Amino acid sequence: MKTVELIHTYDASPERLWALATDFGALKTVMQGIVTFQGLPEGLTETGQKFDVQVSLFGKLPWQPYHMEIVTCDDANMVLRSSERGAGVHSWRHTLSVTETDTGGSCLTDHIEIEAGLLTFAFAKWARFLYAARHKPRKALLASGAF
Numbered sequence: 001m002k003t004v005e006l007i008h009t010y011d012a013s014p015e016r017l018w019a020l021a022t023d024f025g026a027l028k029t030v031m032q033g034i035v036t037f038q039g040l041p042e043g044l045t046e047t048g049q050k051f052d053v054q055v056s057l058f059g060k061l062p063w064q065p066y067h068m069e070i071v072t073c074d075d076a077n078m079v080l081r082s083s084e085r086g087a088g089v090h091s092w093r094h095t096l097s098v099t100e101t102d103t104g105g106s107c108l109t110d111h112i113e114i115e116a117g118l119l120t121f122a123f124a125k126w127a128r129f130l131y132a133a134r135h136k137p138r139k140a141l142l143a144s145g146a147f
Helices: 014-021 024-030 117-133 135-144
Strands: 002-010 035-038 050-057 064-074 079-086 089-100 106-115
Touching (some): 002 117, 002 135, 014 089, 014 106, 024 135, 089 117, 106 117
Antiparallel strands (some): 002 106, 035 050, 050 064, 079 089, 089 106
16 A cells, blocks of 8 residues: 655635535546546535546546545534545545645645555556646636636
């Protein structure tokens, strides 16, 4: 197993950032050009949701089945936990949390635990790239007033 953790800060309230981070439509937007989804639900994440989607990297590689489960979506504490697998990954456990910064902005922490056999190291590198790539589009969505 390999663990990846990324921390990004935003000039937005924790509530606005949480609303963005838990919206499936925003996920499609921040992943545009990197991961394309078929079958992703609409609306907000909710504890207990389970769904099977198809994913295509960069919208060009063949579609791969991927299973996602929202284990916890705690709006009060702004913590989201998912359990995922597929596309070569045995286990992808993601914890996303949003906290307030001392300056009145917010901080989003992604903590990902990955198990993919011999490819665990490669998937950990992919996770680091993937979650870092979400930062700039999130900032743009927040600046646009969409959230």
